[in-house]
Amino acid sequence: MLDExxxxxxxxxxxxxxxxxxxxxxxxxxxxxxxDDVSFDxxxxxxxxxxGESGCGKSTTGRAIxxxxxxxxxxxxxxxxxxxxxxxxxxxxxxxxxxxxxQDPQASLNPRMTVGSIIAEPLVEHSGIDKAARRVRVLELxxxxxxxxxxxxxxPHEFSGGQRQRIGIARALALDPAFIVCDEPIAALxxxxxxxxxxxxxxxxxxxxxxxxxxxxxxxxVRHLATRVAVMYLGRLVELAPREALYDLPxxxxxxxxxxxxxxxxxxxxxxxKRIILKGDVPSPANPPPGCAFSTRCPKVFEQCRVxxxxxxxxxxxxxxxxxxxxxxxxxx
Amino acid sequence: xxxxxxxxxxxxxxKTIFLTRDGAVHAVNGVSFAIAPGELLGVVGESGxxxxxxxxxxxxxxxxxxxxxxxxxxxxxGREVRDMSRSEMRELRGGEIxxxxxxPMTSLNPVFTIGYQLVEPLRAHLGLSKSAARARAAxxxxxxxxxxPVQRLDDYPHQFSGGMRQRVMIAxxxxxxxxxxxxxxxxxxxxxTIQAQILELVRNLRARLGMGIIWITHDLGxxxxxxxxxMVMYAGSVVEHGTVDELxxxxxxxxxxxxxxxxxxxxxxxxxxxxxxxGQPPIxxxxxxxxxFAPRCAHVFNRCRVENxxxxxxxxxxxxxxxWDAATGEHRRA
Numbered sequence: 001m002l003d004e005x006x007x008x009x010x011x012x013x014x015x016x017x018x019x020x021x022x023x024x025x026x027x028x029x030x031x032x033x034x035x036d037d038v039s040f041d042x043x044x045x046x047x048x049x050x051x052g053e054s055g056c057g058k059s060t061t062g063r064a065i066x067x068x069x070x071x072x073x074x075x076x077x078x079x080x081x082x083x084x085x086x087x088x089x090x091x092x093x094x095x096x097x098x099x100x101x102x103q104d105p106q107a108s109l110n111p112r113m114t115v116g117s118i119i120a121e122p123l124v125e126h127s128g129i130d131k132a133a134r135r136v137r138v139l140e141l142x143x144x145x146x147x148x149x150x151x152x153x154x155x156p157h158e159f160s161g162g163q164r165q166r167i168g169i170a171r172a173l174a175l176d177p178a179f180i181v182c183d184e185p186i187a188a189l190x191x192x193x194x195x196x197x198x199x200x201x202x203x204x205x206x207x208x209x210x211x212x213x214x215x216x217x218x219x220x221x222v223r224h225l226a227t228r229v230a231v232m233y234l235g236r237l238v239e240l241a242p243r244e245a246l247y248d249l250p251x252x253x254x255x256x257x258x259x260x261x262x263x264x265x266x267x268x269x270x271x272x273x274k275r276i277i278l279k280g281d282v283p284s285p286a287n288p289p290p291g292c293a294f295s296t297r298c299p300k301v302f303e304q305c306r307v308x309x310x311x312x313x314x315x316x317x318x319x320x321x322x323x324x325x326x327x328x329x330x331x332x333x
Numbered sequence: 334x335x336x337x338x339x340x341x342x343x344x345x346x347x348k349t350i351f352l353t354r355d356g357a358v359h360a361v362n363g364v365s366f367a368i369a370p371g372e373l374l375g376v377v378g379e380s381g382x383x384x385x386x387x388x389x390x391x392x393x394x395x396x397x398x399x400x401x402x403x404x405x406x407x408x409x410x411g412r413e414v415r416d417m418s419r420s421e422m423r424e425l426r427g428g429e430i431x432x433x434x435x436x437p438m439t440s441l442n443p444v445f446t447i448g449y450q451l452v453e454p455l456r457a458h459l460g461l462s463k464s465a466a467r468a469r470a471a472x473x474x475x476x477x478x479x480x481x482p483v484q485r486l487d488d489y490p491h492q493f494s495g496g497m498r499q500r501v502m503i504a505x506x507x508x509x510x511x512x513x514x515x516x517x518x519x520x521x522x523x524x525x526t527i528q529a530q531i532l533e534l535v536r537n538l539r540a541r542l543g544m545g546i547i548w549i550t551h552d553l554g555x556x557x558x559x560x561x562x563x564m565v566m567y568a569g570s571v572v573e574h575g576t577v578d579e580l581x582x583x584x585x586x587x588x589x590x591x592x593x594x595x596x597x598x599x600x601x602x603x604x605x606x607x608x609x610x611x612g613q614p615p616i617x618x619x620x621x622x623x624x625x626f627a628p629r630c631a632h633v634f635n636r637c638r639v640e641n642x643x644x645x646x647x648x649x650x651x652x653x654x655x656x657w658d659a660a661t662g663e664h665r666r667a
Contacts, residue, residue, distance in 0.1 A: 012558045054523035074414040094383040160613050181426070190379040191551060217524065219552075224597040224607060249597060261529035262599045263554030267577045269600065270558035277533050281494040 005239040007041040007077075007212045008179055014038045014084075016057070016064045020286060032286045036235040037074075039312065042179070047205065048239035049226030051219055051241075051258070055282060057235040058215045062181040065213065066098055067091060078179065096126050096175035101239050103184035105164035110155040116152035117143075122174040141170040144207075145200060150187055162193035169200065173208070181213045186221065196262055198225060219262050223247055223253040234293040237291065237312055240320040251321040253300050292324070295322070300325060335360060338366035341512045341545050342391075342430075345404035349383075349390045349569075350622075352398055360386045362569040363405070365644075368513060368545040375560030375577070376549045377592075378426040381614055383569035384549045388515050392426050410512070428458040431506030432500070440502055441490040447474075447501055448486030458509045467650055474505040480536055483592040496527035500534070505541070517549045517652035534558055553596060558580055562650075565589050571644065575651030585653035587630045624656070632657040634664060 007243045019028045035057045042048045052058045067083060076084040085095055088138050102108035109118055113235045123129060129137070139149050145166040145215075156164055165185060172180055182201065183199035188196040198221065204210060216222050222229055229246045231239040231254065239252040250256045257276040264270055278297045283289055295305040304324050311323040349361035361383045367373050389395045391414065407414040409425065426432075437439040442450060450469035451661055455461050458478045462467060467486065470625055474482035477500040489496060516535075516618060520528040536559060539546060555622060555656065556563050556577065562579045565588065567574040573586040584590045594608035624630070627637040630647040635657050645654045645665065658665045 027352060048518060052525065063627045072658045136606075162613075164373075192379060192595055192610040193593060195609040196611070198607055199609060219525070220599045221599045223599055223603060257526055257529075259599055261525040263552065264580065264598050264600055265553040265557050265596055266598075267581050270554075275533070277529050280526070281496055281532075282524075300514075 006044060008079060008169050010041040010059075010073040010075070011065060011075040011215075012039050012077070014061065014064060015072040016060050016069060016077065016081070017072040032284060032330075033235050033288065034190035034285060035064060035071075038232070038235075038237050039074075040230055040237065040240055042213060043207070044178075044211055045209055046227040047225050049222035049229040050213060050215045050224050051217060051229060051237065052307070053217060053258075053282060055234075055285065056293065057285070058232050059183055061211055061214050061232070062100070066100055070224055074244040078095075092126075094211055096122070097177055098179045099172040099175070099177040100179070101165075101168050101172050101180060101182045101185045104188050105161060105168050106156075106283050108168055111156055114155060116151050116158075118167060119170045119174055125330050126175055131304070141173055142146040142274060144204070145170045145172065155193070160193075161189050162196055165189065165197050166200065169197075169204070173204065176208075177210070178212075179211045179213070181215065184217070185216045186217070186220070194221070196296055201225070219259060231258065234282060234288055236293060237320070238294065240312070242318050245317070251319070251326055252294075252316070252323045252324070254294050255296050257299070278303060292322075335615065337373075338369045339505050340369050341410055342408075343367040343408040344387075344391065345406045345408075347387060347390060347407065348403040349386055349395070349400060350403050351400050352495070356618050359620050360400075360569050361390060362617070362621055364392070364566070364569070364571055365405075366564055366571065366574070367546060369439075370512065370545050371539065371543045372562065373539060373546045373548060373560050375556035375563045376547060376566060377553060377563060378566035379551055379555055381568075381613060383565040384566045385517050386569075387566075388517060388547065388549060388584065391419060392430060392432070392515070393422050394426075412593045424458065427454050427511075428509045428532055429512055431509070431511035431514045432501050433516040433519045435513065435521050438522070441498060446487050446489055447493070451486070451505055454508050464566045469508070469660065470504075470591060473508055474501070475480075476507070476538070477501070477504045478530075479504075488651070499527075499531060500522060503531075503538075507538070510542070511544055512560065513545045513547065515547045515549075518551070519548075520555070521550070521552075528555075535559065554598075565592075566620065568617055570621065570641075570654060572626065572655070573653045574644070575647070579651040581649060583651070583659075584645075585651070585659045586626075587632050587645055588626050591631070592660070604667060624654075630657075636664065 014035055015037060016329055017033050019033040020028045020030045020032060038061055050058045057148050061071055065076055074084060075082050078097065119135045119141055123134045123137060138152060142149055145167050186197050189197060195247050205212060214225055223243060225244055228242050230237055233254050239255045247259065250259055257278050260276045276299060280297050291307045292305040292310055295301050310322045310324045312320050313326060314320055315326060345365045347361055349362045350359040351360055364387050376384045380390045390402055411527055419432045449468055452466040453471060455466040455469055455553055471482040474485060479497060479500055493501060520531050544551045563577050564571050567588050573589045583595055591610045595610060597607060610629055615625055623639055624637040624642055627633045642654045642656050646652045658664050
């Protein structure tokens with residue numbers, strides 16, 4: 001792959017299957033391929049945007065990388081070490097290096113703990129520093145994310161959505177991680193608050209040299225934040241490209257439809273715009289169509305798509321796409 | 334405020350309060366608007382801005398107590414809705430004015446078939462026979478783009494996807510040929526490609542059915558694409574209102590301007606940094622005496638803190654409630 005700075009994280013052929021059990025005996029009757037053969041890398045200090053619609057497996061990818069699950073197959077290499085199958089204490093030792101910011105700040109904060117103790121919890125679990133030092137660190141973290149120090153003894157319900165998300169961010173930063181998975185961190189917030197949180201994430205990245213995997217369904221926000229963007233559909237990566245290239249000239253028909261479906265806050269552009277309206281719904285991941293997963297909705301589908309799954313092809317200049325049409329560039333563009 | 338056809342629905346100075354243990358929360362503070370047949374009015378605001386409460390108040394859908402309509406008038410085709418009896422209201426709801434709610438998962442009854450749920454309002458409001466109602470129900474499902482409508486009538490809600498369920502909800506809202514359709518964040522729970530399908534559907538239906546649509550959303554981009562007029566709400570008041578072209582090309586209120594600045598776009602130049610609106614929207618425990626946006630406003634001056642601005646016309650089709658004049662950057666003399 002194209003390399004300027006070294007990769008912090010490499011994901012190779014990641015598979016995450018969930019079994020389906022049925023009947024009285026709970027026999028395994030099939031599996032849901034939530035993530036199927038996904039490969040990418042994230043360089044130190046960059047933000048990789050991971051976009052797709054609900055159920056495409058983007059959150060599962062993020063969770064599998066952080067080892068919330070035991071992946072079914074593939075390699076997850078963090079700082080040069082394969083962590084896909086480490087267990088027990090070895091896994092626990094890895095935790096401080098990688099953290100997560102959750103979508104719903106309401107649900108991810110314990111309502112019976114004070115803000116101070118929520119932020120201190122990772123320090124208690126992993127760092128072994130004493131109470132006084134923890135207190136200092138908590139207040140320092142609260143400054144960093146723009147929370148008033150005097151709120152340390154308050155409870156989560158006393159805060160607004162945007163402030164709660166700041167608490168979640170402070171907790172994720174407590175152990176000085178190198179890599180943070182942001183799973184839809186702004187989806188539950190109002191537009192005017194979204195911008196505050198996004199700016200904070202950018203400031204922290206610059207100041208602390210963080211690397212983000214930014215999972216979102218909001219294509220315009222990903223365009224703002226990400227250095228490179230990966231697009232998922234039904235458990236597979238369909239396109240991966242540097243930000244400008246992806247938004248200026250999307251190659252995969254799904255990416256094209258996705259970008260054309262985002263409304264723009266400008267009536268003139270909206271009136272002139274050519275929209276690609278996809279037909280039908282996303283197929284069930286328990287029963288994906290043969291061949292290309294997108295073939296049931298693709299406006300440019302042809303025979304080969306229904307029988308043969310296109311591989312993610314390296315097109316040079318950091319661009320990858322999984323579509324039979326990219327071999328025929330005149331049709332794709 | 335309007336030229337062209339007479340409005341079907343005209344709301345003047347509507348006020349709604351919630352009586353809570355901590356005192357009265359003033360959720361809607363003197364909202365006025367009107368909608369004409371065939372027109373689409375976009376209502377934009379953040380959560381807590383009173384946009385949903387306004388529409389729920391119109392139709393008497395808020396539980397009372399705690400909610401109470403404290404003032405104003407709601408005219409539907411010249412008749413005062415607030416004076417209507419319960420049975421008249423029932424005819425109005427669903428019959429004359431259709432509703433589509435945000436969450437298609439919770440607004441359908443899971444234990445009845447789609448057909449049953451579609452047939453029910455048809456028989457109640459239009460007095461159709463069983464077979465006629467069923468035929469009409471199938472026709473409606475076809476209208477909103479559901480394949481094999483006759484067979485799908487016997488399916489239960491869980492057998493439909495989210496986008497399909499929202500289509501069923503739209504079919505249900507359209508079933509009695511309403512003159513006004515109120516859609517409260519109908520696509521917020523849906524994916525973008527499915528949202529695009531629903532928007533396309535609404536564009537087509539509007540042209541065909543000629544009803545007035547009120548579309549509530551927090552997404553400015555969405556409004557730019559489908560609305561004729563836009564109304565921006567903040568803290569229970571209309572802060573700006575105008576035709577879609579005027580409002581987006583020439584936003585007047587500092588809140589509208591800031592809101593437009595905070596959303597990134599998938600096209601055009603990419604801002605290095607997003608603009609933010611610092612602070613939080615207020616919860617009003619008393620009727621506003623000052624401008625509710627003043628604590629977050631970049632152009633605030635003394636008058637804003639002592640006198641709540643009223644709506645003044647910028648052009649005949651564009652008005653704003655602000656003491657600051659965006660055209661001159663000076664204070665307004667009104």
